[in-house]
Amino acid sequence: MTAMIELVAVHKSFGHLEVLKGIDLRVAHKEVVVVIGPSGSGKSTMLRCINGLEPIQKGKVIIEGEDLHGPHTDPNKIRQRIGMVFQSFNLFPHKDALHNVMMAPLKVQKKPKEEVEEIARDLLAKVGLADKMEAFPDELSGGQQQRVAIARALAMKPDMMLFDEVTSALDPELVAEVLGVMQDLARSGMTMVVVTHEMGFAREVGSRLIFMDGGVVVEEGDPREMIVNPKEPRTQKFLSMVL
Amino acid sequence: MNAFFNGEIFKDSLWLLVKTLPTVFEVLILGLVCAWAWGLVLSLVRLSRFRVLRFLAAAYIDFFRGLPLLLLFIFVYYGLATAGLRLPPLASGVLGLALCYGAYAAEIFRAGIQAIHKGQMEAARSLGMTQGQAMRYVILPQALKLVVPPLTNELIAMVKDTSLMSVIAFPELLFRAKEKMGVVANATPLTVAALLYLVFTIPLIRVAAQMEVKRRKKKKKGGAGPPDGLTPEAEMELLSADIAGQLPKGGEMH
Numbered sequence: 001m002t003a004m005i006e007l008v009a010v011h012k013s014f015g016h017l018e019v020l021k022g023i024d025l026r027v028a029h030k031e032v033v034v035v036i037g038p039s040g041s042g043k044s045t046m047l048r049c050i051n052g053l054e055p056i057q058k059g060k061v062i063i064e065g066e067d068l069h070g071p072h073t074d075p076n077k078i079r080q081r082i083g084m085v086f087q088s089f090n091l092f093p094h095k096d097a098l099h100n101v102m103m104a105p106l107k108v109q110k111k112p113k114e115e116v117e118e119i120a121r122d123l124l125a126k127v128g129l130a131d132k133m134e135a136f137p138d139e140l141s142g143g144q145q146q147r148v149a150i151a152r153a154l155a156m157k158p159d160m161m162l163f164d165e166v167t168s169a170l171d172p173e174l175v176a177e178v179l180g181v182m183q184d185l186a187r188s189g190m191t192m193v194v195v196t197h198e199m200g201f202a203r204e205v206g207s208r209l210i211f212m213d214g215g216v217v218v219e220e221g222d223p224r225e226m227i228v229n230p231k232e233p234r235t236q237k238f239l240s241m242v243l
Numbered sequence: 244m245n246a247f248f249n250g251e252i253f254k255d256s257l258w259l260l261v262k263t264l265p266t267v268f269e270v271l272i273l274g275l276v277c278a279w280a281w282g283l284v285l286s287l288v289r290l291s292r293f294r295v296l297r298f299l300a301a302a303y304i305d306f307f308r309g310l311p312l313l314l315l316f317i318f319v320y321y322g323l324a325t326a327g328l329r330l331p332p333l334a335s336g337v338l339g340l341a342l343c344y345g346a347y348a349a350e351i352f353r354a355g356i357q358a359i360h361k362g363q364m365e366a367a368r369s370l371g372m373t374q375g376q377a378m379r380y381v382i383l384p385q386a387l388k389l390v391v392p393p394l395t396n397e398l399i400a401m402v403k404d405t406s407l408m409s410v411i412a413f414p415e416l417l418f419r420a421k422e423k424m425g426v427v428a429n430a431t432p433l434t435v436a437a438l439l440y441l442v443f444t445i446p447l448i449r450v451a452a453q454m455e456v457k458r459r460k461k462k463k464k465g466g467a468g469p470p471d472g473l474t475p476e477a478e479m480e481l482l483s484a485d486i487a488g489q490l491p492k493g494g495e496m497h
Binding site for chain 2: 051053076077079080082083084086088090091092093094103104107108109149152153156
């Protein structure tokens with residue numbers, strides 16, 4: 001079976017600074033891959049390369065068998081199948097929650113308004129915001145905004161979801177509500193790549209754990225196994241600091 | 244005192260000058276629409292990913308920001324006529340305003356667009372929007388709100404700069420006032436013209452100031468909000484584009 005996401009020897013530099021030094025990664029259908037690592041290790045950059053938000057210098061990004069940088073590929077089409085949630089929420093401040101969720105299906109997929117509104121109301125209810133449909137982003141807490149952002153990404157009915165440190169900007173008491181939504185999503189069979197510092201989430205929800213440092217994948221394995229028994233010294237050192 | 248404020252002449256000139264207001268509004272509204280539309284197009288070209296186009300837009304903007312509007316009016320009306328292209332005063336006025344104020348508006352729009360947090364563009368693109376869709380549905384609606392205060396300042400300057408069209412025989416306030424002044428050998432018509440300018444500019448100035456106060460308050464209150472606020476650099480950019488818009492663009496009157 002073709003992988004949902006496949007990275008082959010991906011190299012990425014910002015000027016002279018090489019951030020990704022040959023990343024290989026395969027994510028299978030319904031897999032929840034959790035990526036951890038110190039800041040500057042390239043984990044967020046890797047995530048952004050998966051949907052082409054960052055161009056790469058070398059290597060291949062293959063999404064469901066399609067080369068993202070292929071000559072006949074429309075990256076916009078591929079991005080429609082990859083939902084992404086950001087650390088800083090990035091909700092559209094000029095639209096209320098409902099219309100944040102409705103915008104892409106309406107404008108990109110050009111679905112009829114009634115259908116889109118139903119999808120959006122369903123999704124917002126699912127992330128526990130049935131009573132906040134008409135609220136604007138600046139009237140919502142961080143946790144609520146992030147849940148709207150998840151609903152917004154899901155509204156495109158993506159085949160996979162990318163999460164870029166989505167709880168890092170949240171007050172501690174708001175983290176759980178967002179992780180809860182992500183956990184439900186994983187249980188429903190969504191393919192996910194999650195960059196996070198939440199080791200609890202990695203242990204409970206992750207089907208695979210990846211430790212990155214210095215632009216390479218240092219170690220990967222079963223999260224429950226790897227967290228208690230890391231093999232590489234760098235992984236050991238990192239885990240001893242975050243646990 | 245009688246030289247500047249003669250009751251009889253005042254009444255006369257007031258009627259005369261009020262009658263010219265529709266003409267002034269005509270050139271102003273046409274000029275404004277053209278200048279802002281042209282400015283928006285220029286700003287988008289200025290920010291496009293095509294280097295040559297970007298350069299051309301930047302060159303245009305620098306060029307017309309550097310020219311006195313008075314010279315532009317004279318060139319469009321008299322200069323082009325020497326080459327056989329005779330534009331009526333109204334068309335010359337609109338063209339002059341659009342050429343010059345388009346360049347200023349372009350800088351304001353550019354600053355407004357660049358002031359939108361880059362996460363907005365990323366979020367839009369991650370949803371599968373094209374660059375154009377993201378611009379239209381996400382960036383511009385926010386940027387346009389941001390540029391209302393600087394554009395209001397532009398409008399104030401534009402109202403005043405219609406007076407420069409008196410040199411191209413466009414029958415606006417100053418032109419008529421000067422005419423009348425010659426006939427009555429008294430400066431009262433000028434006083435009337437000045438009052439009429441102020442009737443329109445002072446409310447605009449107040450509105451612009453009010454918006455500024457509101458924006459400052461909102462900024463103070465914000466903090467926990469989403470990262471759609473202006474970065475300090477973006478704010479400086481908007482401000483400088485704004486200040487540029489307030490500088491007098493015309494030369495001195497003779």
